[in-house]
Amino acid sequence: MYIYKAGVVGAGLMGGGIAQVIxxxxxxxxxxxxxxxxxxxxxxxxxxxxxGRVKKGKMSAGELESKMALITGTTKWDDFSDVDVVIEAVPEEFELKKRVFAEMDAKCPEQTILCSNTSALSISALAAATKRPEKVIGMHFFFPAPVMKLVEVIPGLQTSTETTDTIVAFTESIRKLPVRVKECAGFLVNRLLMPYVNEAAFCLQEGAASAKEIDAAMVAFGMPMGPFTLTDNLGLDVCTHAGRVMWEAYGPRMAPADILVKLFEAKRLGTKTGGGFYTYNDQSDPLPAMIGEIQTNTGRRGTKFSVERLLYPMVNEAATCLEENVCTATEVDLAMMAGTGFPMPTGGLLQWADTQGLDAIVAALEVWSRDYGPRFWPAPLLRRMAGAGMTGTKAKRGFHAHE
Ligand SMILES: NC(=O)c1ccc[n+]([C@@H]2O[C@H](COP(=O)([O-])OP(=O)(O)OC[C@H]3O[C@@H](n4cnc5c(N)ncnc54)[C@H](O)[C@@H]3O)[C@@H](O)[C@H]2O)c1
Known part of the structure; x- marks a missing residue:
C-alpha cells in the first residue's frame, strides 16, 4: 500500500516533530x-x-515555506477523509488513547492504518478499541523526533503482515530507521534502558558515586549524555509511568530504585520542574537528605560503581529479549545506536558485549546477584551461551559471528 497523505493526532512535543519529519x-x-x-x-x-536548517544554510527560506505548506493544522476531522496513515501522539493515558482510537476508526477511511506513538501502552489493547485491529500498529518515535533516527515498529496481536510491511516501508520513506519489535512492555529500547537508569539510581543512593561522576563516566564511555541528565530531560513522571508498566510486566528485577520513587513523590520531575537528580534553580538540593534517609532505611551503602554495573544489566535484558524473539541481536545493536546514541564505534550493545566476553559478563552478574540483589540474575540464554563456549569475540562466536 502506498502512502499519499498522513495524519498526526496530538500536536505536542512529539506530534509537531513527527509532522515535520513527514x-x-x-x-x-x-x-x-x-x-x-x-x-x-x-x-x-x-x-x-x-x-534551524535555514540558519545552517542547509535549506532556503523558499524551501522552508514549501515544506511548511505540506502541513495542515486543524482541530477537525474533515481533513482526515483521505489519509492513508494516522499517527496518534496524544498524552500517555490509556482511556484517552482508547477514545482517540475509536474516533480515528470512525472518522478515517476503512483502509487507513492507525498507528500509536505510545511509549508503554499495549498496542493490542488499543487495537481492540477499533473495528480494524489488523490495521493498528505501534510506530514509536524517539524524542526529539526530527533528530532521532529510530522508529520501533510494533505489531499487535492482530496486526496483519501487510500493515507491518507498509509501516516499515513508510518509516524508511520518511528517512527513519525502522526496527520491528515484538510487542512487550517497554518495547525494546525503553525495556533495555530501564535496568540501566535504575542501576545508576541504585549506585547513587548507595553512595557508590555522585550523579555527576556517574554521568561523566557514561559520557566518557561514549553515551551522548549520562543516565541522570537523560532522566531529568525525559521527566521523572514519564520514566516512572513507563517503569511502572515494566515492573508490572517483568516483576522484581524492574522494581524502581528508592531514590526514583522519592524524587517522583516529591514532584521533582526534572528540568521542567527546576530539579530532579540535579537542581536547576537556586533552591536547596534535597538529594543528599533523601539519600541519607534511604541508606538508613535499607542499610545499603558503600557499594561500588563501574560502567559495567550499568551496562551488563542491559546486556542481560537484551539476552532475555532474544529468548523471547522480540528482535534479533543485530536489531538490538541498531536500535541502541539509533535510539539511545550508544557509541557507534562499539558496533552496538551486543557487539560490545561480545568484546567483553560473555563468560566474564555472567561471572560479574553472578557476583552482583549475590552481593547487590537478584535483579542481576543472569538470563538463561547468557548462561547457556557462556557454557557452550560462545563467549564472544575471543571464541569467534557470541551474540554475533566474528571473523
Ligand atoms: N515526550 C517524549 O519524550 C516521548 C517519546 C516517545 C514517545 N512519546 C509518546 O508520545 C505521546 C505524546 O507525548 P508528548 O510528549 O508529545 O505529549 P504532549 O503532552 O507534549 O502532547 C500531547 C498533545 O495531544 C493533545 N491532545 C490531547 N487530547 C487530544 C485529543 N483527544 N485529540 C487530539 N489531540 C489531543 C494535547 O493538547 C497535546 O498538544 C505519548 O504517548 C508519549 O508516551 C513521548
Missing amino acids: SYSGLPVVLKDVDEKYVQKGLAAARAVYE
Missing part, C-alpha cells in the same frame, strides 16, 4: 489537536526545525 519527506500531513492554540504550537515547533 513533511520533510515531501508528503502532505494533517496535524490535529483539540484546541487551535495547541495546533499553532505544533506548527511553530515544526517551523522551528526548518528555521
Whole structure:
C-alpha cells in the first residue's frame, strides 16, 4: 500500500516533530489537536526545525515555506477523509488513547492504518478499541523526533503482515530507521534502558558515586549524555509511568530504585520542574537528605560503581529479549545506536558485549546477584551461551559471528 497523505493526532512535543519529519519527506500531513492554540504550537515547533536548517544554510527560506505548506493544522476531522496513515501522539493515558482510537476508526477511511506513538501502552489493547485491529500498529518515535533516527515498529496481536510491511516501508520513506519489535512492555529500547537508569539510581543512593561522576563516566564511555541528565530531560513522571508498566510486566528485577520513587513523590520531575537528580534553580538540593534517609532505611551503602554495573544489566535484558524473539541481536545493536546514541564505534550493545566476553559478563552478574540483589540474575540464554563456549569475540562466536 502506498502512502499519499498522513495524519498526526496530538500536536505536542512529539506530534509537531513527527509532522515535520513527514513533511520533510515531501508528503502532505494533517496535524490535529483539540484546541487551535495547541495546533499553532505544533506548527511553530515544526517551523522551528526548518528555521534551524535555514540558519545552517542547509535549506532556503523558499524551501522552508514549501515544506511548511505540506502541513495542515486543524482541530477537525474533515481533513482526515483521505489519509492513508494516522499517527496518534496524544498524552500517555490509556482511556484517552482508547477514545482517540475509536474516533480515528470512525472518522478515517476503512483502509487507513492507525498507528500509536505510545511509549508503554499495549498496542493490542488499543487495537481492540477499533473495528480494524489488523490495521493498528505501534510506530514509536524517539524524542526529539526530527533528530532521532529510530522508529520501533510494533505489531499487535492482530496486526496483519501487510500493515507491518507498509509501516516499515513508510518509516524508511520518511528517512527513519525502522526496527520491528515484538510487542512487550517497554518495547525494546525503553525495556533495555530501564535496568540501566535504575542501576545508576541504585549506585547513587548507595553512595557508590555522585550523579555527576556517574554521568561523566557514561559520557566518557561514549553515551551522548549520562543516565541522570537523560532522566531529568525525559521527566521523572514519564520514566516512572513507563517503569511502572515494566515492573508490572517483568516483576522484581524492574522494581524502581528508592531514590526514583522519592524524587517522583516529591514532584521533582526534572528540568521542567527546576530539579530532579540535579537542581536547576537556586533552591536547596534535597538529594543528599533523601539519600541519607534511604541508606538508613535499607542499610545499603558503600557499594561500588563501574560502567559495567550499568551496562551488563542491559546486556542481560537484551539476552532475555532474544529468548523471547522480540528482535534479533543485530536489531538490538541498531536500535541502541539509533535510539539511545550508544557509541557507534562499539558496533552496538551486543557487539560490545561480545568484546567483553560473555563468560566474564555472567561471572560479574553472578557476583552482583549475590552481593547487590537478584535483579542481576543472569538470563538463561547468557548462561547457556557462556557454557557452550560462545563467549564472544575471543571464541569467534557470541551474540554475533566474528571473523
Ligand atoms: N515526550 C517524549 O519524550 C516521548 C517519546 C516517545 C514517545 N512519546 C509518546 O508520545 C505521546 C505524546 O507525548 P508528548 O510528549 O508529545 O505529549 P504532549 O503532552 O507534549 O502532547 C500531547 C498533545 O495531544 C493533545 N491532545 C490531547 N487530547 C487530544 C485529543 N483527544 N485529540 C487530539 N489531540 C489531543 C494535547 O493538547 C497535546 O498538544 C505519548 O504517548 C508519549 O508516551 C513521548
